[in-house]
Amino acid sequence: MGPYDTMKLAIAVTNAGGFGMVSHPEPGEEAVAHLISGEIKPEEAFESVKQELRETIETVKEEANGHLGLNFRVAPEQPEVPELLDMVIEMRNSDNELREKLIFLLTSAGDPSQVHLKKIKENGMLWFHNVPSAYHAQKAQKAGVDGLIATGYEAGGHVAYHPVHTMVLVPAVTEKASVPVLAGGGICDGKGLVATLSLGAVGIYMGTRFIVTEESDFSQRSKKAIVSSGERYEKVTATLVTEGSLPDQWFVDI
């Protein structure tokens, strides 16, 4: 759930028996402010992102009692990913304990056939790609992924352009896929899990529900808005969830 730091949450999820995911690493709010004001250069911001990711990975290794994964968005807007990926691979390759814990890399929001992504599997990590359609699922399979996450339009964060909902998307993907498929988007409990298993998924992937946990570093304002929202499309919820990847002070009161 970039740009929020989900390290604490990921460790808690893994330690509770789930599979925790560390967000795409990004410059913190302070670094963004300094970038905007010209006080630091993009190269310096990138160095701080690298350093932060390194520290996150070290902490995860120390505090998690099981497996977890890392997300990289692989859009053209993220030119730093190849270098970050090399760093992760180097850290894993030189540390047995880390290799046993940080086993999974989820790519999203971009083209899975980019050549440098082949390194994920070549270096022994499990590679899943997040897809919003059966077309994209085929493309990801062709690129060689181990599995897919089919994420419907109900999901928080940046969603696909086409509003294909989870109930429609998941069977469309599972019917054609030859790799395991996890379902995401609007799932927040056991009922959602059972529903998506019946659509052919092998498990679920949840974001928004975890925002409202104690271990999540999201603001109280975001948490309250989610807890108090209903099932209807309400602008305040859509803003907080769909554009939830913006720092809190960028939210506009409605």
Ligand SMILES: Cc1cc2nc3c(=O)[nH]c(=O)nc-3n(C[C@H](O)[C@H](O)[C@H](O)COP(=O)(O)O)c2cc1C
């Ligand atoms: C605030 C927020 C930020 C997100 N940022 C990312 C991201 O950086 N990369 C990504 O692959 N997915 C991102 N997502 C999507 C989640 O990974 C996941 O697909 C989604 O939360 C699942 O649907 P749900 O929110 O209904 O549980 C984000 C979701 C939220 C709520």
